[in-house]
Amino acid sequence: MAKGGGKRALRGRAGRMQGGRGSGRASSGQVRFWGKHAVEAALKNPERKHHKLWATREGIDSLDGELPDNFPVEYAQAPDLARLVTKDTPHQGLVLECAPLEDVHLEDVLVIADGRPVVVLDQVTDPHNVGAILRSAAAFDAAAIVTQDRHAPPESGVVAKSASGALETVAWVRVVNLARALEQIAEAGYWRIGMAGEADATLAEAMPDTPVALVMGAEGDGMRHNIAGHCDALAKLPISSSIESLNVSNATAIALYAIATRSS
Missing domain, CATH: 3.30.1330 (60s Ribosomal Protein L30; Chain: A;)
Incomplete structure (x- = not known):
């Protein structure tokens, strides 16, 4: 420049x-x-x-x-x-x-991911949230975020502003079928953890020693049943009972921190 x-x-x-x-x-x-x-x-x-x-x-x-x-x-x-x-x-x-960035293919990302976490977003459509999640993904060295192309915001100024530069450094993979993408992620050796407030286990209890794909649902509706069924485990954050839930971008940041600091 x-x-x-x-x-x-x-x-x-x-x-x-x-x-x-x-x-x-x-x-x-x-x-x-x-x-x-x-x-x-x-x-x-x-x-x-x-x-x-x-x-x-x-x-x-x-x-x-x-x-x-x-x-x-x-x-x-x-x-x-x-x-x-x-x-x-x-x-x-x-x-x-x-111009928008060229499409990124999931198989190419998984080849070079080297065990870094992958964040899968199920119908998270708010561009501010997606941008903030990209920023957290960059901060905690995630390999990519994965969204369904029909149920995610387009690349835009709102996303880029919220991402604070991370739109240029974190791969954003758009797929047609999110369930199929989760199968592909599992075949690459990832343990798929779906974050759900109704889960019995906490994230720390569900954490494996293997690479993690973190699956986040939309605010309000959460993960769709089919997507939850493609997770290896469901987990929750141990938040106080005085609050029902966290914003999806905040929850993603906390979960990525937990993955980054887990005991080996």
């Missing part, structure tokens, strides 16, 4: 650009990211094809590294950038439009 010689002169205000406020899904198949961590991580990812960067001069100066020569930058004022992102979103002077 390069910051300096490649800066281009102002060519107009961002408020006149195509596309306006939205979820971070730009037109013509592009995605739009905002905020320093999400934009910087996308710029540094060699697998990401970049289209255009709208930025304040302060935003450009905040980047770690330099933009390449002739990188398409349009300078704008902060209020103009606010028109390109979701309402009341802190863009930090940076809005990047780029």
Whole structure:
């Protein structure tokens, strides 16, 4: 990435650009990211094809590294950038439009996973939750998250902002059939633990010495019956009876920490 010689002169205000406020899904198949961590991580990812960067001069100066020569930058004022992102979103002077990442295949991830945990999400559709789970997956060195393509949010600015850069570093595998994916994960030597508040065993009691695939259900409905049936064990977090449950992203972070710190 390069910051300096490649800066281009102002060519107009961002408020006149195509596309306006939205979820971070730009037109013509592009995605739009905002905020320093999400934009910087996308710029540094060699697998990401970049289209255009709208930025304040302060935003450009905040980047770690330099933009390449002739990188398409349009300078704008902060209020103009606010028109390109979701309402009341802190863009930090940076809005990047780029292509979505290429699809990642489960078999390829499992080959190089080297025993690192895999997080399977059953119909977790909130982009903030998926982004936060990606961030926790990066923090605890998970190999990937796996979602069903029809019941998960698309790659977007909301996901990227919540992931704080992890969208570029953690593999996100989308599959047609989640039950079949769980069978494939088991064949790769993983013990599949479904997190369910009604389980008898705690996560610590259900923890094996082998690699773990952590299966998380949607808030409210939890895991579907068929998905629970494809788990080797069901487990719960030992939370206080004064609260019914945790947010799915918080529960995932705690479970990943427990996996990372388990006794060998």
